[in-house]
Amino acid sequence: MNVGAHRTAPSANVVADGWLRRYPATAGVRRRLLVLPHAGGSAGFFHSWGTAFDSGTELLVARYPGRQDRLGDPCITAMDELADRVTEAILPFHDVPLSLFGHSMGASLAHEVALRLEHRRGRSPAALHVSSRRPPHRLTPRALHEQGDEALIEEVRRLGGTDESVLRDPDLREIILPAIRGDFTIVGTYGPRPADPVGCPVYAYIGDEDPGTSVEDMSAWSDVASGDFRLDVLPGGHFYLVEQHEPLLRSVLARLHPADDGPRLPRP
Template sequence: MTVGIDTRWFRRYGASAVPRRRVLIMPHAGGSASFFHTWGRAFGDDTEVLIARYPGRHDRFAEPCIDTMDALADEMTEALLPFTNLPLTLFGHSMGASLGYETALRLEHRHAVRPEALHVSSRKAPHKLTPRPLHLQGDEALIAEVRRLGGTDDTLLDDPDLREMLLPAIRADFTIVGTYGPRGADPVGCPVYAYIGDQDPSITRDDMAAWADVGPAGFALRVLPGGHFYLVQERDELIRSVSERLAGTR
């Protein structure tokens, strides 16, 4: 059976040469594909990059947001199947790390597709999660948390009209974050590589080290300077680290 390609789900950056592999980037809560635009051609001429586009923002603004991890992971996995004809690596930041983990489990258990690696950033392991019910609070509490973590332009949050447009996606994503986990430490069949900023206000090195429990095929932790969005100022070093692992040099 031929599986159709659902082009809504991914911003696709084609390789300039015949692609040997693919990398899928999964953004954080409240984030969008545009945050990772500069990653699109960062992994070499032979690597095609997909950046996930969640419903309810940017090109998918008219679509209803998804507010449960299981529903989001189910749809992500199905949309990803046509792209599994090449070796596939997953990278997720914050909420995207949990989504990457759930997607990896679904690919392997439901479709016999094992990703090459799972890269997780700034997010506790699934069995160590301590969800906070921020989604049950008012808009100002959500905005305050987004500001605390960083990663979103404050000018967007300061503009009442723009903030009104952003809030449904932010609330849906924080509903996912607030209702997901803790779950069992179900292992993935691929190596797991974890990254964290050394000044993250919510997550510790030990929190990230617990990802080893779901990565019996291999695990490594990298600590970089910065907070929850260390990957902004440490972009080049993070991409270098991921690229070396894609190439199998570390």
């Protein structure tokens, strides 16, 4: 059975002053998952996740400024500012258990948001899910943001996950480059930082052929886990989550539910 194959979610709506795309639960909200996209990514990349979970799970995806229908909003170029803004946006939605999932740059952001929720608001997430990104104490930032456009495009091409036709089209490149440069500025100026622990389980995911992050790197996320830690290694590269969509979501779904609650897959 395909994950979410039998669920039809209501249309997504934009909340929190434009910072979140919300896919409402189709029954009473019992838990939420906040997804934080990668550098250069957008909420649209995770649209298929909107119908992937059970009827009691609500999905929220961060909408970074400077892309899609936030194209006119200035890009944020510092991790701390971005984490502050996302934390403020998510606070009204922490009335039920809230888990965080971040891919690539989004993994670092998810860790920072988790720390802010705990240290500043006294609210621990239900779980921290991190994908395809070294933990804070193992980061070795690169100054790609200081190089020309071609260097940025080549790095995006190396990592994959972006339609090649977009990268080749001069007009489309002109639209997406400011967000890419802004996000690469965040990545290039963040870390290394201490392995500050979070008070929730940490679940890590990595493709076995990721060109920038190793299985050993991902296993070091255990240093920020004060409780349970698990690492899933799936076939694929930096964007393994495209080809391994269903296995990844099955793992995430199973971990959204406490042991006595159990995942409720959509009924046929």
